[in-house]
Amino acid sequence: xxxxxxxxxxxxxxxxxxxxxxxxxxxxxxxxxxxxxxxxxxxxxxxxxxxxxxxxxxxxxxxxxxxxxxxxxxxxxxxxxxxxxxxxxxxxxxxxxxxxxxxxxxxxxxxxxxxxxxxxxxxxxxxxxxxxxxxxxxxxxxxxxxxxxxxxxxxxxxxxxxxxxxxxxxxxxxxxxxxxxxxxxxxxxxxxxxxxxxxxxxxxxxxxxxxxxxxxxxxxxxxxxxxxxxxxxxxxxxxxxxxxxxxxxxxxxxxxxxxxxxxxxxxxxxxxxxxxxxxxxxxxxxxxxxxxxxxxxxxxxxxxxxxxxxxxxxxxxxxxxxxxxxxxxxxxxxxxxxxxxxxxxxxxxxxxxxxxxxxxxxxxxxxxxxxxxxxxxxxx
Amino acid sequence: xxxxxxxxxxxxxxxxxxxxxxxxxxxxxxxxxxxxxxxxxxxxxxxxxxxxxxxxxxxxxxxxxxxxxxxxxxxxxxxxxxxxxxxxxxxxxxxxxxxxxxxxxxxxxxxxxxxxxxxxxxxxxxxxx
Numbered sequence: 001x002x003x004x005x006x007x008x009x010x011x012x013x014x015x016x017x018x019x020x021x022x023x024x025x026x027x028x029x030x031x032x033x034x035x036x037x038x039x040x041x042x043x044x045x046x047x048x049x050x051x052x053x054x055x056x057x058x059x060x061x062x063x064x065x066x067x068x069x070x071x072x073x074x075x076x077x078x079x080x081x082x083x084x085x086x087x088x089x090x091x092x093x094x095x096x097x098x099x100x101x102x103x104x105x106x107x108x109x110x111x112x113x114x115x116x117x118x119x120x121x122x123x124x125x126x127x128x129x130x131x132x133x134x135x136x137x138x139x140x141x142x143x144x145x146x147x148x149x150x151x152x153x154x155x156x157x158x159x160x161x162x163x164x165x166x167x168x169x170x171x172x173x174x175x176x177x178x179x180x181x182x183x184x185x186x187x188x189x190x191x192x193x194x195x196x197x198x199x200x201x202x203x204x205x206x207x208x209x210x211x212x213x214x215x216x217x218x219x220x221x222x223x224x225x226x227x228x229x230x231x232x233x234x235x236x237x238x239x240x241x242x243x244x245x246x247x248x249x250x251x252x253x254x255x256x257x258x259x260x261x262x263x264x265x266x267x268x269x270x271x272x273x274x275x276x277x278x279x280x281x282x283x284x285x286x287x288x289x290x291x292x293x294x295x296x297x298x299x300x301x302x303x304x305x306x307x308x309x310x311x312x313x314x315x316x317x318x319x320x321x322x323x324x325x326x327x328x329x330x331x332x333x334x335x336x337x338x339x340x341x342x343x344x345x346x347x348x349x350x351x352x353x354x355x356x357x358x359x360x361x362x363x364x365x366x367x368x369x370x371x372x373x374x375x376x377x378x379x380x
Numbered sequence: 381x382x383x384x385x386x387x388x389x390x391x392x393x394x395x396x397x398x399x400x401x402x403x404x405x406x407x408x409x410x411x412x413x414x415x416x417x418x419x420x421x422x423x424x425x426x427x428x429x430x431x432x433x434x435x436x437x438x439x440x441x442x443x444x445x446x447x448x449x450x451x452x453x454x455x456x457x458x459x460x461x462x463x464x465x466x467x468x469x470x471x472x473x474x475x476x477x478x479x480x481x482x483x484x485x486x487x488x489x490x491x492x493x494x495x496x497x498x499x500x501x502x503x504x505x506x507x508x509x
Contacts, residue, residue, distance in 0.1 A: 037443065045417050045441075046419075241443050309419070332440075361438065
């Protein structure tokens with residue numbers, strides 16, 4: 001037993017930090033941010049996870065970054081730096097995409113929102129904020145558009161789960177029923193006008209993410225009002241622990257794990273978000289070559305058959321004990337009640353139903369290749 | 381949370397309850413709180429030899445993997461197999477959810493462990509609260 005988290009003085013905090021502490025959250029350092037990993041008093045990771053699957057949970061995701069591109073050539077700029085096709089976005093629509101290096105590997109994955117005719121908002125990861133902003137600014141210089149880092153302007157709260165729509169509807173005049181998944185709207189939320197409301201999330205569940213003013217008082221007020229309004233739905237505050245297990249069940253990639261600067265789009269299996277019919281974007285040429293060269297490794301899902309939990313970084317072995325790959329994310333899956341993992345292995349080991357082993361404390365523990373995502377939300 | 385006075389405690393957060401030449405081992409309430417929801421335990425078989433200060437198994441929460449260290453040396457005489465099926469029992473009652481019973485090799489090793497009062501002080505400092 002030894003696992004005490006320490007925080008450096010340079011650690012960054014969101015506006016909701018005092019609220020988390022007040023609620024007795026267990027705080028951890030996440031990519032330089034002091035964030036709640038779970039709220040033991042409210043139930044802990046498993047209860048939080050299942051609240052999102054069956055009811056509703058809320059998350060402080062203010063550590064995420066936001067970059068705005070605005071101007072006559074904003075679309076050209078977005079098209080140049082991202083792999084999905086932003087020209088397909090109507091005003092008010094969003095898409096999952098990624099910023100790529102010329103090698104076809106990942107700077108970061110992003111959600112691109114089209115807010116107006118020539119205005120786009122890129123939502124980026126906490127750990128890659130500065131890197132992403134510098135990358136975007138550098139590679140959009142030659143376009144007639146303004147690039148702004150709005151990362152510190154918002155408190156971002158995610159309201160996730162099948163009851164999320166009913167909960168948020170109590171607090172806003174926006175007609176949420178008319179907002180489809182991966183679309184955005186604006187409305188008054190808790191008395192604050194013109195709040196950006198996106199039907200997006202990172203939990204493989206229906207839900208919303210709202211962008212409110214970043215001052216502590218407003219943030220705390222909105223957070224508490226959401227919890228209050230959500231009581232009838234059994235809302236729980238949720239930390240990064242549940243966020244991670246939720247996204248893992250849904251096979252949503254995490255930067256530094258399933259995607260990184262050494263993993264390309266094909267390996268990560270994100271083909272459907274990469275539009276090779278776009279004539280040009282950073283990384284396209286390398287991806288064309290990589291496709292012709294064939295895959296050397298690919299991301300697949302495992303379910304443990306024998307007792308044991310595969311963890312990030314553990315080795316994957318073939319039946320004979322030879323090392324063939326590694327685990328990018330592995331955990332007990334609280335809703336599925338199974339031990340699951342995402343792993344990179346050569347394509348010949350990707351057959352569904354075939355077995356491999358995961359090395360856990362020196363022992364090869366049997367696992368089975370299963371279809372992904374592990375969890376898909378039921379269709380309404 | 382009070383720490384029973386008839387238990388002894390290791391700084392690695394295991395408790396041991398001596399009973400003549402045998403003893404019962406588990407992890408402390410502080411340990412289960414630090415770990416969060418426990419979802420897996422890996423314990424040795426009956427007959428295994430424990431060496432004081434050496435790892436004898438592991439306990440895992442959703443988030444964390446933690447080694448278990450033997451508070452004293454000895455031979456395993458019983459294993460609480462129920463924990464394999466219901467690891468969350470440790471969260472519910474850490475001082476009741478025992479892991480192993482052992483035959484103690486050298487009772488002198490118990491003397492270097494902490495009393496309940498001293499352990500409580502120790503975790504108050506370690507936890508910073």
